Amino acid sequence: MIYFDNAATTKPCDEAVKAVSDALKTNWSNPSSLHGLGLKAEQAVNSAREIIAKSLDTDSECIYFTSGATESNNLAIFSTAKTIGRHKKKIVTTAIEHPSVLQPIKYLEENGFEAVYVKPDKSGEINPADIVSAVDDNTCLVTCQLVNNETGYILPISKAYKAIKRLYPKVITHCDCVQGFMKLNVSANSLNSDLISLSGHKIYGPKGVGALYVKKGVRVLPVNFGGGQEKGVRSGTEAVPNIAGFGVAVEAFSKSIDKRYEKMCELSNYLFKQTETVEGVKVNKFSESSPYIASVTVDNIKSETLLHYLEQNGIYVSSGSACSKGKKSGVLKAFGYDDRAIDSTIRLSFSYENKMSEIDEFIKQVKNAQAELVKIGQKRN
Amino acid sequence: MKEIILCKYGEIALKGLNKRTFEDVLVKNIKRRLNQLGKFHYTRSQSTIYIEPLDDNADVDKAIDKLKKVFGIAKISRSIECEKSLEGINNTAVPALEDTLLGARTFKVETKRADKTFYLKSPEISNEVGGMILDAYPHLEVDVHAPDVVVLVEIRENNAYVSAEKIDGAGGIPIGTSGRAMLLLSGGIDSPVAGYMIAKRGVVLDCIHFESPPYTSERAKLKVIKLAERMAEYTGRIKFHCVPFTKIQEEIKNNCPEELFTIIMRRLMMEIADKICERDRIQCLVTGESIGQVASQTMSAMVCTDVVANRPVFRPLIGMDKSEIIAVSRKIETFDISIEPYEDCCTVFTPKHPKTKPNIKDVEAGQAMFDFKPLVDDAVENTFCEFIEAKR
Numbered sequence: 001m002i003y004f005d006n007a008a009t010t011k012p013c014d015e016a017v018k019a020v021s022d023a024l025k026t027n028w029s030n031p032s033s034l035h036g037l038g039l040k041a042e043q044a045v046n047s048a049r050e051i052i053a054k055s056l057d058t059d060s061e062c063i064y065f066t067s068g069a070t071e072s073n074n075l076a077i078f079s080t081a082k083t084i085g086r087h088k089k090k091i092v093t094t095a096i097e098h099p100s101v102l103q104p105i106k107y108l109e110e111n112g113f114e115a116v117y118v119k120p121d122k123s124g125e126i127n128p129a130d131i132v133s134a135v136d137d138n139t140c141l142v143t144c145q146l147v148n149n150e151t152g153y154i155l156p157i158s159k160a161y162k163a164i165k166r167l168y169p170k171v172i173t174h175c176d177c178v179q180g181f182m183k184l185n186v187s188a189n190s191l192n193s194d195l196i197s198l199s200g201h202k203i204y205g206p207k208g209v210g211a212l213y214v215k216k217g218v219r220v221l222p223v224n225f226g227g228g229q230e231k232g233v234r235s236g237t238e239a240v241p242n243i244a245g246f247g248v249a250v251e252a253f254s255k256s257i258d259k260r261y262e263k264m265c266e267l268s269n270y271l272f273k274q275t276e277t278v279e280g281v282k283v284n285k286f287s288e289s290s291p292y293i294a295s296v297t298v299d300n301i302k303s304e305t306l307l308h309y310l311e312q313n314g315i316y317v318s319s320g321s322a323c324s325k326g327k328k329s330g331v332l333k334a335f336g337y338d339d340r341a342i343d344s345t346i347r348l349s350f351s352y353e354n355k356m357s358e359i360d361e362f363i364k365q366v367k368n369a370q371a372e373l374v375k376i377g378q379k380r381n
Numbered sequence: 382m383k384e385i386i387l388c389k390y391g392e393i394a395l396k397g398l399n400k401r402t403f404e405d406v407l408v409k410n411i412k413r414r415l416n417q418l419g420k421f422h423y424t425r426s427q428s429t430i431y432i433e434p435l436d437d438n439a440d441v442d443k444a445i446d447k448l449k450k451v452f453g454i455a456k457i458s459r460s461i462e463c464e465k466s467l468e469g470i471n472n473t474a475v476p477a478l479e480d481t482l483l484g485a486r487t488f489k490v491e492t493k494r495a496d497k498t499f500y501l502k503s504p505e506i507s508n509e510v511g512g513m514i515l516d517a518y519p520h521l522e523v524d525v526h527a528p529d530v531v532v533l534v535e536i537r538e539n540n541a542y543v544s545a546e547k548i549d550g551a552g553g554i555p556i557g558t559s560g561r562a563m564l565l566l567s568g569g570i571d572s573p574v575a576g577y578m579i580a581k582r583g584v585v586l587d588c589i590h591f592e593s594p595p596y597t598s599e600r601a602k603l604k605v606i607k608l609a610e611r612m613a614e615y616t617g618r619i620k621f622h623c624v625p626f627t628k629i630q631e632e633i634k635n636n637c638p639e640e641l642f643t644i645i646m647r648r649l650m651m652e653i654a655d656k657i658c659e660r661d662r663i664q665c666l667v668t669g670e671s672i673g674q675v676a677s678q679t680m681s682a683m684v685c686t687d688v689v690a691n692r693p694v695f696r697p698l699i700g701m702d703k704s705e706i707i708a709v710s711r712k713i714e715t716f717d718i719s720i721e722p723y724e725d726c727c728t729v730f731t732p733k734h735p736k737t738k739p740n741i742k743d744v745e746a747g748q749a750m751f752d753f754k755p756l757v758d759d760a761v762e763n764t765f766c767e768f769i770e771a772k773r
Contacts, residue, residue, distance in 0.1 A: 166484035
């Protein structure tokens with residue numbers, strides 16, 4: 001099996017699997033229980049909190065666990081809407097965000113907020129000055145992802161947020177860091193963000209757990225109410241096994257960020273080089289992009305057809321983002337791809353386990369697909 | 382561009398012949414805090430410690446965060462080192478101030494010419510540098526009364542230093558220059574603040590905590606340790622004494638008059654703490670009491686507790702209101718820990734109507750209804766000690 005869909009989810013690492021199962025077997029108590037068993041569970045949660053805080057170079061009080069990045073994004077957006085958003089009704093974001101950012105904003109738009117979607121310019125990239133100039137005195141929130149999940153493009157948010165914070169110190173800056181965390185060298189400070197969303201299952205941890213970083217002094221109001229866990233920000237019994245698994249995964253991978261990054265660069269450069277000579281195949285490049293994600297356009301073959309063809313040969317890729325499940329990608333459109341290219345673009349996303357030989361195999365199968373499938377594509381057009 | 386951190390001392394500068402001793406301790410304390418952050422070179426002159434990062438990995442931002450918590454430093458500035466000439470300042474410092482100056486509308490330049498041999502006088506230097514800044518950043522205007530940014534130029538022996546912001550240091554005098562104290566640490570809001578304030582005057586801190594399982598929980602003790610960890614960011618390593626207190630509290634409850642529970646308990650705590658001080662050669666006791674805050678902190682109550690101690694009992698919060706205490710506890714980031722809701726030893730057997738004006742004779746008579754001496758000796762004997770370090 002060749003798994004090139006690591007941006008959708010990753011295979012949990014052995015350490016995480018062990019931590020989850022250990023917690024389920026032996027540390028299954030409720031962290032809010034006053035007795036010693038409860039304390040043990042609470043300590044497991046807090047030690048994971050510390051590890052994650054350390055990986056962002058911040059304090060453990062700033063980390064709040066959630067059920068995943070979707071919840072973190074929702075919490076960040078709705079909380080800001082409830083605090084500063086009571087007086088200031090404008091939200092600035094980009095047109096290439098994940099649905100878990102775009103949908104909450106769409107909901108707020110229906111409820112009296114104004115949203116500005118900054119688009120990539122002609123070169124297909126987002127200009128930091130465009131984000132900054134979209135912000136004004138009436139803005140409550142700026143939210144951008146660090147790494148685009150469909151193309152790997154790295155947004156210049158660090159620069160943009162720095163300028164925004166200087167001009168409008170009260171604006172809340174939020175970063176959806178899911179595809180950047182543990183893959184690029186980031187810290188809470190370097191992102192200049194008040195709020196940062198993280199996910200467990202994109203970094204070899206379990207599903208069902210994520211976190212929201214909240215800068216000290218920034219007020220977060222809950223979206224769901226109950227027992228007051230996570231300092232009242234996110235009620236609901238903590239998912240101790242998932243949280244423990246998340247912590248262990250971060251610990252296991254936080255030291256190898258640079259090493260893995262180098263390896264990914266080799267892989268993605270290799271892919272780029274090898275496809276240069278193949279007619280009808282193009283790796284879409286940006287000036288700043290994450291080597292973990294590659295967007296590949298294969299002319300005249302529908303991405304879904306190619307996906308299933310590759311799958312028959314044991315290669316797993318995705319068409320656009322896994323979350324959009326075959327819908328036409330608005331993100332690629334925003335990047336200026338024409339309809340035909342959107343239809344025939346697939347996403348490859350790598351992990352430390354992928355090898356060069358797998359890329360050779362991928363290219364071989366794409367060539368086979370071109371030989372066998374082109375007709376189908378042409379007929380449809 | 383080379384950045385350098387300048388730490389200016391506060392009152393140490395005023396010391397006479399002892400000044401050097403204070404400086405030595407301060408430098409030692411600073412070194413201890415910064416040693417994990419990379420290699421630094423330390424020099425001192427003219428009541429300032431110059432901290433120069435020696436390798437590129439040395440984290441200046443973090444170093445400043447740590448320095449903000451070192452007692453004895455009044456002001457910290459992050460300066461750009463440049464050649465001691467107007468050209469040097471124009472070429473190195475003016476571009477390096479971009480981050481600060483782009484966010485400002487008005488500015489002024491102040492100059493300190495410690496090196497009196499420099500060919501321009503302070504106001505002349507200010508004028509020249511102000512002109513350079515205006516040329517480089519045309520959006521700025523000069524405002525000498527209420528500027529957004531004050532650019533400070535210092536002409537010193539070897540180099541010029543230019544900085545655009547002064548950060549407040551922790552103040553006080555260096556830890557280790559004023560003896561050693563034992564703080565009674567309960568887990569509430571006040572005691573960590575009292576510890577911080579006494580440490581600010583250069584005192585090395587020990588903490589003593591009384592635990593009464595099963596009336597108090599493991600979490601209550603962990604909370605107190607967390608408080609000590611936070612205090613240790615300012616005070617350095619803390620020796621933590623944890624006294625088993627269950628038996629004594631039970632006997633007070635069983636034998637003494639209810640209205641005197643709290644006062645007798647506090648006297649016994651003082652007695653135990655005093656004995657440990659005697660053993661460990663600690664000079665004084667410190668509590669977080671403030672007059673009249675609760676029944677056990679009235680003037681009469683404090684008179685009754687003080688008599689059992691054979692050394693001074695310092696109460697740095699004595700004249701402060703709760704709101705003032707809370708403000709400090711937020712500043713030193715102990716507040717959020719202090720308000721975690723666990724039972725502590727003081728809240729276990731609170732009487733319904735405690736006596737607010739106890740009379741020493743009544744209290745002594747009440748306490749004499751049971752022989753606490755063996756229990757006190759036991760408690761001292763079984764006190765558990767550990768060292769607590771700052772975690773961040």
